[in-house]
Amino acid sequence: MNPVPNNQALTRASDPPWLALPREIVDVLRPMMPGIVEAIIATVPQTVPAYARPIEGRFGRGLRSGVAVALDRFLQLPGTRLPALSEENRQLVAGLGSGEFRQGRSMDALLSAYRMGARVTFRELSRISLEQNLGLSVVVNLGESILAYIDELSAVSAEAYAFERSERAGAVERRRTELLELLLHGQADEAALRQAASMADWVLPARLAVVTLPLDRADGLRLQLGPGALVVERETDVVALVPARQSKAVQDHLEKALRGRSASVGPAGGWQQVPESLRLAVLAAAVMPSRENPDDPPVWAHDHLDQIILGIEPTAVAELAQRRLAPLQRLRPAQREKLARTLLSWLRHWGQRASMAAELGIHVQTVGYRVAQLRELFGTELEDPQARFELELVLHAGRR
Numbered sequence: 116m117n118p119v120p121n122n123q124a125l126t127r128a129s130d131p132p133w134l135a136l137p138r139e140i141v142d143v144l145r146p147m148m149p150g151i152v153e154a155i156i157a158t159v160p161q162t163v164p165a166y167a168r169p170i171e172g173r174f175g176r177g178l179r180s181g182v183a184v185a186l187d188r189f190l191q192l193p194g195t196r197l198p199a200l201s202e203e204n205r206q207l208v209a210g211l212g213s214g215e216f217r218q219g220r221s222m223d224a225l226l227s228a229y230r231m232g233a234r235v236t237f238r239e240l241s242r243i244s245l246e247q248n249l250g251l252s253v254v255v256n257l258g259e260s261i262l263a264y265i266d267e268l269s270a271v272s273a274e275a276y277a278f279e280r281s282e283r284a285g286a287v288e289r290r291r292t293e294l295l296e297l298l299l300h301g302q303a304d305e306a307a308l309r310q311a312a313s314m315a316d317w318v319l320p321a322r323l324a325v326v327t328l329p330l331d332r333a334d335g336l337r338l339q340l341g342p343g344a345l346v347v348e349r350e351t352d353v354v355a356l357v358p359a360r361q362s363k364a365v366q367d368h369l370e371k372a373l374r375g376r377s378a379s380v381g382p383a384g385g386w387q388q389v390p391e392s393l394r395l396a397v398l399a400a401a402v403m404p405s406r407e408n409p410d411d412p413p414v415w416a417h418d419h420l421d422q423i424i425l426g427i428e429p430t431a432v433a434e435l436a437q438r439r440l441a442p443l444q445r446l447r448p449a450q451r452e453k454l455a456r457t458l459l460s461w462l463r464h465w466g467q468r469a470s471m472a473a474e475l476g477i478h479v480q481t482v483g484y485r486v487a488q489l490r491e492l493f494g495t496e497l498e499d500p501q502a503r504f505e506l507e508l509v510l511h512a513g514r515r
Contacts, residue, residue: 132259136193140257143247144240145190151239152182155232162231165224181211182232189236189264199267212272213279222276226269233265290315295345295356299325301390308386317345320358322385325392326369326413327400328353328378329500339372350466351498354393359383370412377406378413392416398423401504436509439502442492454492457485459510462503 156179160166166178188204191197200208215225240261241254294311297303303311312319320343328336333353337346345356357369361383373380379400381392399416402423406414416423443451457475464470468482475482489497496502 130196131192131199132256132263133192134194134196135256136253136260138194140193140244140249140253141190143249144243147239147243148183148186148190151186151236152179154239155182155235158235159228159231163224163227165220166228181207185232185268186236189261192260192264199264200271205271208268208271209275212275215272216276216279216283222273225272225276229265229269229272233261237261287316291317291345292347295347295354298323298345298356298386298389299354299393301387305386318343319386320360322359322361322383323356323389323392324359324383325381325389325396326355326357326373326378327381327393327396328355328373328376328413332376332378336372336376340369351503352465352500354465356389373413375409375411376413377411379403380413380415382417395420395423397500397504401501435505439496439505439509454485454489455510457482458489458493458506461486461489462507462510 159178160168184204184207188200192199211225212222215222237258240257244250244254244257290311294308294315294317297308297311309319330348330350330352333346333348336353336355337344340346340355340357343358347354359365369380377400379396381394381396381399382388384392395416399414399419403414403419406412440455443455446454457471460471460474464474466486468479468486471482472479493502496506
């Protein structure tokens with residue numbers, strides 16, 4: 116058989132390597148494809164441990180179909196400038212990558228299978244090309260084309276795998292934030308909490324404690340606290356819920372993670388006590404002297420309950436209200452009342468505008484307008500934990 120002429124259309128470096136292959140090669144190779152499919156199916160499970168299973172049932176059908184579709188697409192490429200994958204093929208290959216994540220495997224298995232499939236394909240196609248006297252240049256171009264094709268398959272699958280992993284992480288993070296909100300506000304019964312914890316891939320510990328710290332001291336906090344902690348960033352601070360096993364080693368680990376972060380830790384207790392742990396953690400942060408140095412340990416609220424009580428002496432509330440709420444005194448009574456209710460809601464909901472809008476019965480944009488007014492009136496006081504605590508204290512006292 117005479118050698119198939121080489122395609123001379125490859126004129127630009129950006130052109131795909133399969134443009135250099137002659138179209139006639141497709142007629143030579145197509146009858147060989149069923150045998151190549153079977154060779155790949157026989158080889159991959161033997162060389163990739165993750166796929167070492169009987170080639171039958173759904174797995175066998177999926178593997179055979181995937182290999183056949185990939186090879187069929189490859190045969191559409193010689194002598195063309197077509198992209199490696201059509202839109203339909205791209206979706207199928209992406210599905211393989213996202214499927215690997217959902218099956219709990221790393222990308223290593225699929226990439227190994229691609230590489231092994233490429234080796235088998237090149238071995239068989241180069242053998243056929245030589246037997247048919249197609250010429251050495253055709254064999255070289257076949258090798259380059261197969262490598263480029265497999266690189267594209269690998270890239271598309273890896274991107275889909277990463278996207279699936281990111282989506283899963285984002286969904287879990289959202290569910291964990293929702294779970295933390297339920298616990299902090301005491302808004303659910305045990306059955307609902309356990310269901311929410313299951314959906315958030317989190318085991319509800321027997322004992323928990325709340326940690327609060329400034330937002331600017333939270334770098335690396337999630338990593339140091341570990342996967343057992345729930346962490347949410349609020350407008351000016353961070354709240355974390357940590358398992359509180361009665362172990363000195365556990366407490367030492369938590370203290371090390373929080374050292375130098377100006378953190379405050381509420382008393383430990385069951386999930387029903389989480390709102391109280393938060394309240395006492397916030398009180399402790401406001402009452403106790405600031406701990407700003409890198410070596411300063413966190414404030415443990417249970418060690419300072421007497422100082423917390425003294426810090427909120429009722430007889431001082433009126434004087435504190437006069438001082439803290441002075442910016443509102445210049446307003447008309449109706450406006451003063453409106454902004455006082457908005458400020459209390461802002462403090463209670465940590466600046467989350469959707470929750471504030473629902474509580475106040477106003478539009479989210481109206482919440483934003485009022486918060487802007489409050490920031491203009493109170494300035495940097497709204498960024499000060501001590502000032503926020505005292506504002507919430509006097510505003511609550513005024514509502515009793």
